[in-house]
Amino acid sequence: MTLATLTKTKAAKSVVTGWLGAAAWIALLGAVSGLACVAVRLFFRLLQWVFVQQTGMLPVAAATLTPARRVFTPIVGAALATLVIWMVRRLSTSVPRFEEYVEAVRLRDGRIPFLPTAWRTLSSAFSVATGAAIGREGSMIQFAAAVASWVGRRMPLAHRSLARQVACGVAAGVAAAYQAPLAGLFFATEIVLGEWNWNDVPFLLLASVSGWMVSRTVLGAGPLFPVAGKLPFTPDLLWVPFLAVFFGAIGPVYQRLLHLSKTARRLPLALLWSGLAVGLLSLVEPKVWGNGDAALLGMLQNKATVIVIAGLLACRVAATTLCVGTGTVGGVFTPTLFTGAAIGLAAGDLLHCSEPLTLAVCGMGLLMAAVTHAPLMAALMAVELTGQWHLLPLILCGNLLASFVARATSHQ
Numbered sequence: 001m002t003l004a005t006l007t008k009t010k011a012a013k014s015v016v017t018g019w020l021g022a023a024a025w026i027a028l029l030g031a032v033s034g035l036a037c038v039a040v041r042l043f044f045r046l047l048q049w050v051f052v053q054q055t056g057m058l059p060v061a062a063a064t065l066t067p068a069r070r071v072f073t074p075i076v077g078a079a080l081a082t083l084v085i086w087m088v089r090r091l092s093t094s095v096p097r098f099e100e101y102v103e104a105v106r107l108r109d110g111r112i113p114f115l116p117t118a119w120r121t122l123s124s125a126f127s128v129a130t131g132a133a134i135g136r137e138g139s140m141i142q143f144a145a146a147v148a149s150w151v152g153r154r155m156p157l158a159h160r161s162l163a164r165q166v167a168c169g170v171a172a173g174v175a176a177a178y179q180a181p182l183a184g185l186f187f188a189t190e191i192v193l194g195e196w197n198w199n200d201v202p203f204l205l206l207a208s209v210s211g212w213m214v215s216r217t218v219l220g221a222g223p224l225f226p227v228a229g230k231l232p233f234t235p236d237l238l239w240v241p242f243l244a245v246f247f248g249a250i251g252p253v254y255q256r257l258l259h260l261s262k263t264a265r266r267l268p269l270a271l272l273w274s275g276l277a278v279g280l281l282s283l284v285e286p287k288v289w290g291n292g293d294a295a296l297l298g299m300l301q302n303k304a305t306v307i308v309i310a311g312l313l314a315c316r317v318a319a320t321t322l323c324v325g326t327g328t329v330g331g332v333f334t335p336t337l338f339t340g341a342a343i344g345l346a347a348g349d350l351l352h353c354s355e356p357l358t359l360a361v362c363g364m365g366l367l368m369a370a371v372t373h374a375p376l377m378a379a380l381m382a383v384e385l386t387g388q389w390h391l392l393p394l395i396l397c398g399n400l401l402a403s404f405v406a407r408a409t410s411h412q
Helices: 003-052 058-064 067-090 101-107 114-129 137-154 162-178 181-193 201-219 235-266 270-284 293-301 306-325 333-350 356-372 375-386 389-410
Strands: none
Touching (some): 003 058, 003 067, 003 114, 003 137, 003 162, 003 201, 067 114, 067 270, 101 162, 101 181, 137 333, 162 181, 162 201, 162 375, 181 201, 181 375, 235 270, 235 306, 235 333, 235 356, 235 389, 293 306, 293 333, 293 356, 306 333, 333 356, 333 375, 356 375, 356 389, 375 389
């Protein structure tokens, strides 16, 4: 063997060894991030038990409470969340500035100060555990990203920037929160990184699968919103392109509504007003409590009339909008999935479709694609959450159209 050949062989072995080492580290990082996400979820459950003595779906707990407790529990949670935010502001000189994970990855090389994220997670925990109509998964994923950033800074990995490691942590967090590893991969590429790089794909997928496996082991297997049986292909699916255009048009309106609602933060003790609104609305409809998971699961598994769907949708959109507007810490991912499914199901009923649930599943992806401009992630999220994989090509085509219309509409 010549010296040149020997040198090339050693170089190849070095590359393979380096890649395997990087893969092992990313798998571990994904597991740690997934475990962080699961830990937050379990903490939410613990606080929920403290306030309502149940750890299941919040609307089920709300339905068992007296009217007085149903009204005042969200107010108490909002007061405690406000107290946490007030304490952080008093300690602002010693607490670093909070960084969202998307901005941190794109602009801060993945540096997310851990302490402010921990404080915001605590504030979110009080709100989520007491019924705030906000997504709990946003705080879970943010915490997973902060843990990935903290660990990554202390265990630097050659050839993998901190930003890329945090993106892997986010992929693992999404997979752990939603039992959706493929959606986690595309969430990281389309939303967090904002670009497609084939070199990132194996690592993001590895981290996502690791986080998913941790969540599956601790919290149980998915899908989170299963639909009984396999939804059939019928001529009613010809309505999907029209729904895609509709969702593409209302997506920017939905975003503007959430943005304009932020003026409510100027109210004194703003979070308490959102708590009061959730409490009062829950007297009419207990499914106002929580992120919308119980409402979404109920729609997908039980028949509901258009009037019932419309009433529930109106109550939940009003509650979520006010919670977001007053600054309640959390996300709008699951509430958006519910809104898309509710509109799709109502459309299926109004159009006299033989199986309205098909349009409900499609609606989940269509509205998400219109809001996030991430059609691949939204399509995979819809099928992974419901188990309706055979609808993926149809939903993906509709999502591409909805995303295109939303971009064109939002630029007008």
